[in-house]
Amino acid sequence: MMNGRLDAIDRAIINGLQGSFPLSDEPYREAAEQLGIDEKTLLEHLEQLLNNGVLNRFGPMFNAEALGGAVTLAAMVVPTERFDEVAQTVNAHREVAHNYAREHDLNMWFVIASDARSDIARVIAAIEAETGLEVFDFPKEREFFIGFRVEA
């Protein structure tokens, strides 16, 4: 398991640097000091964590909706024998960012993201026309403050 290859410094970086990276002249040096290491060590570990896929990214996490984009969660009841075919049809839409098979009558759940809300309605209508299945739209009505940090 990849987790086993992490050393104490990797864990300190993952646990301590999921936010609040300084907006200062030499931010890596400042962040390294807070972790009790030097800048070179921090940069080397970050590079390795990015290369081996433990980190997806290091930098700002943008809020697509605050930028004027639109996102919704959608779901369908897909007959088992049509599952792969319908998944292909759904995934072929560029605006479908994630798609998961889940355990429920509503067994296919996907995120549609685009620059405009009107695109979302268009994609939903297209998927319904292409598959002959109803798409249930679950737009976010409210989001709650998330303090979640993954622990390594």
Next chain:
Amino acid sequence: MSASIDEIDRAIIAATQSGLPLTTWPYDVVGRKVGLSGPEVRRRLQRMLEAGIIRRIGAVPNHYALGLKFNGMTVWDVADEQAAELGAQVGALSIVSHCYLRPRHLPVWPYNLFAMVHGKSRQEMDEKVTGIAALLGGAARGHAVLGSTRVLKKTGLRIAA
């Protein structure tokens, strides 16, 4: 929370959305790409952070690589008039990565509160669900846990900038 960003902000977003340069003066490097000084890049990032356009700046871990191989979408049917208060409590739990209110689709779907949980094992995930159930108590009129059986597509959300 509507966006008030200009073309220069968009250029900064395009230059940083796949990550900050791993170098001593990362904001100066970004600045050179978009024709700004390092301090101006920092000032604009600070403003976007305060406006909620940037959620946070730092490491974005891969849950799966860290051993969190099980994710469950837990969904709860709570009374509309209590939903905001209960959602805030559930969202504040350290075990919940995303928490939203979404519409019901009766009769197929009675649930309005969605909370994503992650675990290194099915058992760990189930324990987290028990934690949410304990918090909600009688306020939850019903719930379901939808484990993910297969990832069918996963591409990063890219912002057109």
